[in-house]
Amino acid sequence: xxxxxxxxxxxxxxxxxxxxxxxxxxxxxxxxxxxxxxxxxxxxxxxxxxxxxxxxxxxxxxxxxxxxxxxxxxxxxxxxxxxxxxxxxxxxxxxxxxxxxxxxxxxxxxxxxxxxxxxxxxxxxxxxxxxxxxxxxxxxxxxxxxxxxxxxxxxxxxxxxxxxxxxxxxxxxxxxxxxxxxxxxxxxxxxxxxxxxxxxxxxxxxxxxxxxxxxxxxxxxxxxxxxxxxxxxxxxxxxxxxxxxxxxxxxxxxxxxxxxxxxxxxxxxxxxxxxxxx
Ligand SMILES: Cc1cc2nc3c(=O)[nH]c(=O)nc-3n(C[C@H](O)[C@H](O)[C@H](O)COP(=O)(O)OP(=O)(O)OC[C@H]3O[C@@H](n4cnc5c(N)ncnc54)[C@H](O)[C@@H]3O)c2cc1C
Ligand code: FES
Numbered sequence: 001x002x003x004x005x006x007x008x009x010x011x012x013x014x015x016x017x018x019x020x021x022x023x024x025x026x027x028x029x030x031x032x033x034x035x036x037x038x039x040x041x042x043x044x045x046x047x048x049x050x051x052x053x054x055x056x057x058x059x060x061x062x063x064x065x066x067x068x069x070x071x072x073x074x075x076x077x078x079x080x081x082x083x084x085x086x087x088x089x090x091x092x093x094x095x096x097x098x099x100x101x102x103x104x105x106x107x108x109x110x111x112x113x114x115x116x117x118x119x120x121x122x123x124x125x126x127x128x129x130x131x132x133x134x135x136x137x138x139x140x141x142x143x144x145x146x147x148x149x150x151x152x153x154x155x156x157x158x159x160x161x162x163x164x165x166x167x168x169x170x171x172x173x174x175x176x177x178x179x180x181x182x183x184x185x186x187x188x189x190x191x192x193x194x195x196x197x198x199x200x201x202x203x204x205x206x207x208x209x210x211x212x213x214x215x216x217x218x219x220x221x222x223x224x225x226x227x228x229x230x231x232x233x234x235x236x237x238x239x240x241x242x243x244x245x246x247x248x249x250x251x252x253x254x255x256x257x258x259x260x261x262x263x264x265x266x267x268x269x270x271x272x273x274x275x276x277x278x
Contacts, residue, residue, distance in 0.1 A: 005036060006036075007033075007036070007102055007103050007104055007105050007235070008031075008032045008033055008102070009100070009101075009102045010030050010031055010033060010100075010101060011099070011100050012028045012029055012031075012033075012098070012099050012100070012101050013028065013029040013072075013096060013097070013098055013099075014027075014093050014094065014095055014096065014097045014098075014099060015028065015029055015069070015072060015075060015095065016095060017091060017093065017094070017095070020079070020157070020158070021153070021154040021155060021157075022081060022154040022155050023079050023080060023081050023125055023155075023157065024080045024082060025077060025078075025079055026077065026078050026079075026080060026090070026091070026093075027067075027069075027075050027076075027077050028075060028076050028078065028099065028101070029072045029075050030043070030075070030101055031073065033063075033076055033101070033104055034063075034066040034067075034073075034074035034075060034076045035074055036103075036104050037063045037066055037076065038108035038109075039109050039129055039133035039136055040062075040106065040107070040108035040129050040226055040262075040263040041062075041063050041103065041104035041106055041108050041129075042060045042061060042063060042103065042105050042106050042234070042262065043060070043076065043078065043101045043103030043104065043105065044059070044060050044102045044103065044233070044234030044235060045058060045059050045060075045061060045078075045090060045099060045101045046099070046100040046101065047059055047085075047086040047087075047089050047090055048089070048100075058102075058231075058232070058233060058234055059086045059087065059090070060105070060228075060231050060234045060258070061078040061079070061080060062078065062079070062126070062128040062129040062203070062226070063076050063077075063078065063103070063104060063128075063129065063132070064076075064077045064078055064079050064128040064129065064131060065131065065132060076103075078128070079128045079157060081124070081155075102234065102235060105235060105258065106234075106258060106259070106261060106262045107259075107260065107261055107262070107263050107264070108263060109129075109133050109201055109224050109226070110224060110263070111133075111136060111137065111140060112137075112140070112142065112198070115140060115142050115143075116198035116199060117142070117143045117145070117195055117196050117197050117198050118137050118142050118143065118144050118145070118197065118199045118200075119145050119146075119191060119192060119195055119197040119199070119200045119201070119221075120133060120134055120144060120145070120146045120147070120166070120200075120201045121146075121149070121184055121188070121200060121201065121202040121203075121204065121208070121212050122146070122147070122148050122149070122157065122202070122203050122204065123148075123149045123150065123184060123202075123204025123205060124149070124150050124151070124155050124157065124204065125155075125157060126204045126205075126226070126228060127148055127158070127204075128157065128203070129226060130146065130201065131158065131161065131162075131165055133201060134146065134162075134165035134166055138165070143167055143195070144165065144166045144167060145166055145167055145168045145169070145170075145195040145197070146162045146165065146166040146168070146169045146170070147169075147170045147171075147172070147184065147187065147188070147191055148162055148169065148170070148171050148172075148179075149171075149172045149173070149183065149184045149204065150172075150173050150174075151174045151175065152173055152174070152175045152177045152178075153177040153178045156173065156178060156179075159171055159178070159179075168195065170191060172184065172186065172187055183208075183211075184204070184208045184211055184212065185208070185211035188215040189215050189218070192215055192216065192219040192221060193219065197216070197221045198221055198222065199216075199221055199222045199223070199224065200215070200216040200221050200222070200224075200266075201223070201225075201226075202223065202224070202225050202226065202266070203226035203228075205228075206227070206229075206271075206274060206275060207275070209225040209227065209266065209269075210269075210271045210274075210275065212266060213225055213267060213269065213271070214266075214271075216266060217266070217267055222265070222266075222267075223265065223266030224264070224265060224266065225264060225265075225266045225269065226261075226262055226263045227243065227261055227262045227263075227264065227269075229241050229242075229243060229257040229261075229262070231257065231258045233258070234258045235258065235259075236256050236258055236259030241256050241258045242254045242255075242256070242257070242277070243256065243257040243260070243264070243269070243274065244269070244270040244273035244274055244277070245260075245264065245268045245269055245270060246268055246270060247268075
């Protein structure tokens with residue numbers, strides 16, 4: 001018997017593709033997926049018609065927004081950075097194109113029971129799942145602050161929107177084209193202290209997530225990190241996304257990033273093993 005939380009495999013429809021800086025913002029009609037999703041869930045999209053085995057290629061994308069559009073029901077929005085063949089195929093789709101996807105997948109962000117102070121750290125396109133999270137946390141009475149980071153202005157995701165979602169927003173770019181010049185790690189200790197964060201949520205590169213987990217621990221805060229490790233299937237079937245962790249029993253083990261994650265507690269990740277394997 002399927003539960004309201006089980007992922008669905010559906011043929012979706014592209015409602016729109018818009019350019020946002022270096023990214024493409026896709027709105028997809030995906031019946032049932034939107035209704036089941038929680039902040040931190042992702043969808044696995046089948047990218048096709050590229051090579052002989054294209055029907056087996058699936059790429060994962062964070063669910064950025066869920067919106068109710070009267071005529072098409074609830075839709076999902078994803079942010080795609082066109083890079084290799086798969087993401088270029090996806091961002092090249094026109095309005096009305098059909099696309100197979102499975103979702104919502106993965107373990108979402110755990111949310112605090114008390115109204116605490118939360119710092120949300122998002123790097124590049126990976127900031128996508130933090131916006132619905134910010135809304136949920138605010139509904140729970142949490143104080144939400146955001147740190148958005150990118151290589152340059154083109155890769156900075158939705159900084160204006162962040163100002164509506166958070167009490168304070170800090171921006172850092174590596175080239176200094178907007179906000180402060182530097183990286184997440186440069187401003188993190190100061191920011192955690194400034195907002196007196198109880199929880200840090202982060203989505204970005206493994207190096208950035210490691211920096212957030214370490215700084216949060218030093219500050220005495222919990223951390224939840226959303227990992228983007230390569231995922232051949234995204235559904236827990238292939239064991240192709242090994243994530244080294246320490247279990248609650250203190251024993252080191254390997255779990256599947258797509259199924260036991262992709263959101264995990266920062267202090268549970270064996271960062272050295274992960275970075276060495278990356
Ligand atoms: C949980 C999660 C969330 C993510 N969220 C986002 C997001 O919100 N936005 C974003 O931009 N990225 C996101 N990513 C990254 C995204 O999944 C892709 O990795 C990224 O878009 C790069 O795609 P690409 O075009 O370079 O991949 P490709 O060039 O298509 O390559 C991907 C892999 O598939 C193989 N492959 C490609 N085509 C075929 C084929 N026809 N047959 C067989 N193998 C093939 C390649 O060899 C490679 O191993 C996320 C990843 C994860 C794990
Ligand atoms: S990607 Fe296949 S098990 Fe995680």
